[in-house]
Amino acid sequence: MDAVRPLPDFLVKRYQGWKATTYADNRGWYKRLAEEGQRPRAMVISCCDSRVHVTSIFGADQGEFFIHRNIANLVPPxxxxxxxxxxxxAIxxxxxxxxxxxLIVLGHSGCGGVEGCYQMCEGRAxxxxxxxxxxxxxxxxxxxxYERLAAGNEADRMRALEKASVMVSLENLLTFPFVTKAVEDGLLTLHGLWTHIGEGGLETYDPAAGGFVAV
Amino acid sequence: MDAVRPLPDFLVKRYQGWKATTYADNRGWYKRLAEEGQRPRAMVISCCDSRVHVTSIFGADQGEFFIHRNIANLVPPxxxxxxxxxxxxAIxxxxxxxxxxxLIVLGHSGCGGVEGCYQMCEGRAxxxxxxxxxxxxxxxxxxxxYERLAAGNEADRMRALEKASVMVSLENLLTFPFVTKAVEDGLLTLHGLWTHIGEGGLETYDPAAGGFVAV
Amino acid sequence: MDAVRPLPDFLVKRYQGWKATTYADNRGWYKRLAEEGQRPRAMVISCCDSRVHVTSIFGADQGEFFIHRNIANLVPPxxxxxxxxxxxxAIxxxxxxxxxxxLIVLGHSGCGGVEGCYQMCEGRAxxxxxxxxxxxxxxxxxxxxYERLAAGNEADRMRALEKASVMVSLENLLTFPFVTKAVEDGLLTLHGLWTHIGEGGLETYDPAAGGFVAV
Amino acid sequence: MDAVRPLPDFLVKRYQGWKATTYADNRGWYKRLAEEGQRPRAMVISCCDSRVHVTSIFGADQGEFFIHRNIANLVPPxxxxxxxxxxxxAIxxxxxxxxxxxLIVLGHSGCGGVEGCYQMCEGRAxxxxxxxxxxxxxxxxxxxxYERLAAGNEADRMRALEKASVMVSLENLLTFPFVTKAVEDGLLTLHGLWTHIGEGGLETYDPAAGGFVAV
Structure with a gap:
């Protein structure tokens, strides 16, 4: 394990700052979270992209969200x-x-994984x-x-594929028996979101509208 | 897709608060991140656990860390x-x-996935x-x-298994040819961390010490 | 160029320490910064004063801040x-x-340049x-x-002039057409700060309050 | 001053972390620095470039270096x-x-200002x-x-011009009567440095060698 190195200084300093402020200010709550275990209200499935900051967008604090992040916020069947x-x-x-x-699936603009998929399906990658x-x-x-994309210019199709990454994941979620059962028992709701990084926008899938609408 | 519902109000409100404050204060930077693409300095692999708040601990902001989160911060071979x-x-x-x-692997105390693994290996699950x-x-x-755990009481062995989840992941990382190459080329360093949720502690694997030491 | 001497030993030693530790731990990132160019999130204009340590105060690391330092953090018209x-x-x-x-202008307590200006305007220098x-x-x-300073005792007026050095710079910044345009396009925000060196305090200009308030 | 905004959250947090750690650990020294004034050992003239981190490279702490930073670390005549x-x-x-x-002039690799100068002198900007x-x-x-550059390929000439930015500044420094006097009085030494960002290298101008040599 010689390839492993101690934590770089800039992160040591930031951690120490957090310990002396946020941790010191919330010690009682963190101790309870440690002793009693977590009890998150929601699970979020988002992309690994460094620009997607789910805890920031939703003002989330320790203990609120169970977060799974992978390339392009995908759920396999x-x-x-x-x-x-x-x-x-994780699900x-x-x-x-x-x-x-x-259970929230959060897609985003400018997703490198989605773009790679688009190029691959077009035969260019x-x-x-x-x-x-x-x-x-x-x-x-x-x-x-990708198969379901309407004809159109490339930018529009790429954007549509980003939103499709949310919809495909929601569809695949419903192939999991325990997900379907929790939904049917009224214990779980599913949500599909897409965020525009540059504009700070957020759209939510609305079944009544049959598509994504601005929040 | 009738099982899908619009975003719950409590998250709509938090998002709107973020849009009017953090987004408004950082609009220029977010636009650049959108136009120029991400350039994160580090990848963090952490647990989905809602109490592990990697962006908080490291004061991370939009664009800094590429984050993958799964159960027990594991990397398969x-x-x-x-x-x-x-x-x-993602890797x-x-x-x-x-x-x-x-490339940072971040384990934590009280990991439900690690506890499940322990019980399973003990034949109790x-x-x-x-x-x-x-x-x-x-x-x-x-x-x-688990196979490598020293004898001892259960609490100690469980704690040791939490840290082993970091070490096994680091070992598996080195089975990926592109990881080994980047390390050998001096372009990538690997780091193993473990955080104590209740005490806000952080330990880093130190090859010189042959184990985890407090940061 | 005989007046030029090689680097003094005490700095050679410190540099070599940095090379063997911080550089070694962050080599991959520094190589990328070199190859891909800088992409700083903010520009800071601060005083040359050795006690003003903008990178320390903000935990800034290589690549984050574009820093201009001059006497009394001034921006001319x-x-x-x-x-x-x-x-x-630089701007x-x-x-x-x-x-x-x-774009952040950072003033500070005990500024020698500001004190010189005060004495000069009082006719004593x-x-x-x-x-x-x-x-x-x-x-x-x-x-x-100086012209705008309220009457009062000298210590108060000097302190007010330190903060005026930030405000005059912000006003002058808005005389640059490219600054105004970036602000109007929502791509740039301006910020005025003043730090108290002895107490480690930091104040930010708040337009709602019409003055500096503690951070 | 409506264009001015309070300090963004990510910097507020970092400042608060510094206050609770570095400041708290060094309070006595900072108070003395505030009361007795600065007494820096050296002045450094470096580029504004975010990748040039003079305090990091030289392990500099509050009170040690009087730092002026401008585009391309230039000193006018x-x-x-x-x-x-x-x-x-500032000088x-x-x-x-x-x-x-x-008095140290610190140049660096990949300087955007130097590249701009090169293109301008070549008639391409x-x-x-x-x-x-x-x-x-x-x-x-x-x-x-630029006028003094030897013939050669563009990369070599650009690199030479980076080092020339240090030499021209040193030459111009010697046109200031108070600099020359302090040098002649044996109270001041001048130093010329150039750092390679990607390799973490440092070269110092050595009059005996008639050029830059590795530290």
């Missing part, structure tokens, strides 16, 4: 085949053990089609979204 | 078999496309051993860590 | 007369080439009034701030 | 014409009032030649350095 499924494991734990009340490309194989989950 | 591998895809994207300089248990199959990644 | 204007050049580069999102005094001619920029 | 000269004012204050023992270009008029100071 239900596949209980005995392999490692990180996303499915199973949130819904069956933590019993969160909301052969390296993503190789079996050994983890990004390519992960983005295969979004192919059904 | 390199397996380019053509299946969906969300964690491996591939961070290292080969974004070229982050630091048969439901986690079923093929259909996503959490069980995901936690299989940590079995090598 | 917009004067495109073809002469050398170092401060104006032009930050706003039009680097497109920073924030004839040497600063000479044409050949670079410090005097530079501090002329702050004369409009 | 001595011109006591009664106009605003920010750089000359005058450091040498005659603070009586620093070292007409916008920089306009009278209204503050950056162009500021970089005129480096024209004598």
């Amino acid at each position: 239900y596949e209980p085949d005995g392999d490692h499924h990180g996303t499915s494991a 199973e734990y949130a819904v069956t053990s933590l019993r969160v009340g909301h 052969p390296h993503l089609e190789e079996k050994t490309s983890f990004v390519g194989r992960w983005m295969d989950i979004l192919r059904p979204g | 390199y397996e380019p078999d053509g299946d969906h591998h969300g964690t491996s895809a 591939e994207y961070a290292v080969t496309s974004l070229r982050v300089g630091h 048969p439901h986690l051993e079923e093929k259909t248990s996503f959490v069980g199959r995901w936690m299989d990644i940590l079995r090598p860590g | 917009y004067e495109p007369d073809g002469d050398h204007h170092g401060t104006s050049a 032009e580069y930050a706003v039009t080439s680097l497109r920073v999102g924030h 004839p040497h600063l009034e000479e044409k050949t005094s670079f410090v005097g001619r530079w501090m002329d920029i702050l004369r409009p701030g | 001595y011109e006591p014409d009664g106009d605003h000269h920010g750089t000359s004012a 005058e204050y450091a040498v005659t009032s603070l009586r620093v023992g070292h 007409p916008h920089l030649e306009e009278k209204t270009s503050f950056v162009g008029r500021w970089m005129d100071i480096l024209r004598p350095g």
Whole structure:
């Protein structure tokens, strides 16, 4: 493990600042969270993108959101085949053990994963089609979204595919028996969001409108 | 998609507060991030646990960290078999496309996933051993860590397994050819951290000490 | 160039320490910064005073702040007369080439330049009034701030002049067409700060309060 | 002053962290620095570039260095014409009032100002030649350095011009009577440095070698 190094100084300093302020100001609550365990109100599935700051947008504090982040906020279909499924494991734990009340999928503008998927489906990214490309194989989950895109210019289709990444994930969520059951029992609601990074905008999928509307 | 509902009011209100304050105060920067794309300095792999607040601990703001979160901050071994591998895809994207300089694995106290793994390995959680248990199959990644645990009381062994979840992930990271290459080229350093939620503590793996030491 | 000497030993040693630690721990990031160029989020205009440590106060690391430092953190008015204007050049580069999102003017307690200006305006520092005094001619920029000072004791007036050095600079900033345009386009926000060195205090100009308030 | 906004949250948090840690740990020293005034050992003239971190490289702490930063670390020639000269004012204050023992000019690789000067002198940057270009008029100071460049490929000439920005500044420093006098009195030494950002390298001008040598 010689390749492993101690934490860089700039993060040590920031941590120490947090310890002396935010931690010191909230010590009682953090101790309770540690002793009694977490009880998050919602699970959020968002992209790893550094510009998507779910805790900031929602003013979230320690203990509120169970957060899973992966490339392009994707949920694969239900596949209980005995392999490692990180996303499915996180959803199973949130819904069956933590019993969160909301499951939110959050997409965003300018998603590199979605763009890669678009180029791959258009036949312009052969390296993503190789079996050994983890990004390519992960983005295969979004192919059904690409198939449904309306004709149009590339920018519009790319934007539509970003929102499709939310819808495909919501559809796949409903293939998980424990998700469907919690929804039917009235214990869980699903939500689809898309945020515009540059404009700070937020849209929510509204089934009445049959599409995304500004919040 | 009737199971999908618009965003709940409490989150709408928080978002609107963020838009009118933080967004308004940082609009120029967010626009640039949108136009020029992200350039995060580090990737962090942490647990989904709602009490682990990596952006808070490190005072991270929009654009700084590429964050992947899954149950128990695990990295599976390199397996380019053509299946969906969300964690491996995130690492591939961070290292080969974004070229982050630091890859940080952050474990924590009281991890429910680690506890489940411990019980499963002790033979006390048969439901986690079923093929259909996503959490069980995901936690299989940590079995090598369990095998190496020293004898002792349960609390100590559980704590040791939490730290082992960081070490196993670091070991598995080094099975990815593009990670090893970036490390050898001096472009990437790996870091292992473990945080104590109740005490706000932070430990870093120090190869010179051969274990975790307080930051 | 015989007047030029090699770097003194005490700085050689410190540099070598930095190279073996901070540089070694952040090599990948520094290489990227070198290859891809800087993308600072903010420009800071502060005093040269050795006690004003903007990178320390804000935990700033390589690549974050574009920093201009001059005597008394002054910005002269917009004067495109073809002469050398170092401060104006720095602002032009930050706003039009680097497109920073924030422009921060940071004043401080016990500023020697401000005190010189005060004595000069009171008629007690004839040497600063000479044409050949670079410090005097530079501090002329702050004369409009002196003119506006309320009556009172000297200590209060000097403190008020320190804060006026921030306000005059902010006013002058708004005489630069490219600054005004970036502000109007919502791409740039201006900020005025004053720090108390002995007490470690920080005040920010708040237009709602019409003055400086503690952070 | 409606264009001025309070300090953004991310900097408020970082400041508060510094106050609770670094300030708290050094309170006595900062109070003394405030009461007794600064007594810096050296003046450093460096570029505004966000990647040049003089306090980090030299492990500098509050009170050690009087720092002036402008585009391309340039010193204009001595011109006591009664106009605003920010750089000359800073040098005058450091040498005659603070009586620093070292005056260090620090250049760096990949300097945007130097590159602009190079393109301008090659006739490829007409916008920089306009009278209204503050950056162009500021970089005129480096024209004598361009004139002296040896023939060669562009990358080599650009690198040479970066180092020339240090030499021209040192030459101009010696046109200031108070600098020359302090040097002759044995109270001040001049130093020329150039740092390679990506490699963390540092070179010092060595008159014995007649050029820059690695530290």
